[in-house]
Amino acid sequence: MTEKKKWKYQGRLKLSVQDRYETPIEAWADILKYFKKDDLIYDPFYFNGATLTHLKKLGYNNVYHKKEDAFIHKIMKEAIVITNPPWSIKAKVFDYYDVTNNKVALLLPMDTMERKYMKKYLKNFQLIIPNFRYDFDKSKKGHPAWKACWFCWNLQKELETNEKLIWL
Numbered sequence: 001m002t003e004k005k006k007w008k009y010q011g012r013l014k015l016s017v018q019d020r021y022e023t024p025i026e027a028w029a030d031i032l033k034y035f036k037k038d039d040l041i042y043d044p045f046y047f048n049g050a051t052l053t054h055l056k057k058l059g060y061n062n063v064y065h066k067k068e069d070a071f072i073h074k075i076m077k078e079a080i081v082i083t084n085p086p087w088s089i090k091a092k093v094f095d096y097y098d099v100t101n102n103k104v105a106l107l108l109p110m111d112t113m114e115r116k117y118m119k120k121y122l123k124n125f126q127l128i129i130p131n132f133r134y135d136f137d138k139s140k141k142g143h144p145a146w147k148a149c150w151f152c153w154n155l156q157k158e159l160e161t162n163e164k165l166i167w168l
Contacts, residue, residue: 021047021084021136021137022047022048022050022051022084022136023050023051023054023083023084023107023136024134024135024136025054025057025058026130026134026135027084027107027130027134027148027150028051028054028055028058029058030128030130030150030168031082031105031107031128031150032055032058032060032082034155034158034159034160035060035080035082035158037059037060037061037062038062039060039062039080040062040063040064040076040078040079040080041055041060041062041063041064041065041079041080041082042063042064042065042079042080042081042082042083043063043064043065043081043082043083044065044070044073044081044083044085044097045070045083045084045085045086046065046066046067046068046070047084049065049067051063051065052065064079070085071096079103080103080104080105080155080158081097081102081103081104081105081106082104082105083105083106083107084106084107084108084148085106085107085108087108087109090106090108090112091115091117093106094106094117094121099121099153100121100123100124100125100153100154101154102153102154103153103154103155103158104152104153104154104155105128105150105151105152105153105155106150106151106152107134107148107149107150107151108148108149108151109146109147109148109149110129110146110147110148110149111146112151113127121153123153124153124154124156125151125152125153125164126152126153126155126156126159126161126163126164126165126166127149127150127151127152127164127165127166128149128150128152128159128166128168129149129165129166129167129168130147130148130149130150130168131167131168133146133147133148134148136148
């Protein structure tokens with residue numbers, strides 16, 4: 001990515017309850033099967049650090065995932081942003097990571113597609129829909145009340161299709 005525009009938020013993010021879910025390894029397995037083991041993966045949103053453990057277990061070691069401010073870090077152009085961002089600020093994440101011009105995969109609730117602001121992010125967009133709900137919090141019984149999908153931009157080559165909807 002190129003030079004970052006300043007984001008007006010200063011200080012630590014105040015996360016809502018819906019933002020406090022670590023990406024389960026099953027979700028990582030679903031998205032990473034489209035990438036080479038040596039691709040540079042950048043996950044800017046650090047929750048409890050489990051991402052590094054999951055990705056290493058899946059054979060991905062070229063990963064940048066550190067506990068730092070996700071809105072000031074510049075990343076290399078060849079990096080692919082793959083992350084489960086705080087859902088309460090997803091529109092800001094779309095803008096900051098310039099999703100229509102960079103390789104990005106974001107794990108978000110499926111109902112994000114219903115948001116009016118999504119219209120401006122449809123260029124080079126694809127949606128990967130898993131065949132089950134990811135279990136984000138294994139300490140609680142059952143699955144969350146939402147279905148999460150991978151919202152992808154500029155990954156047609158990696159996904160090997162131009163189809164907008166990809167069912168797993």
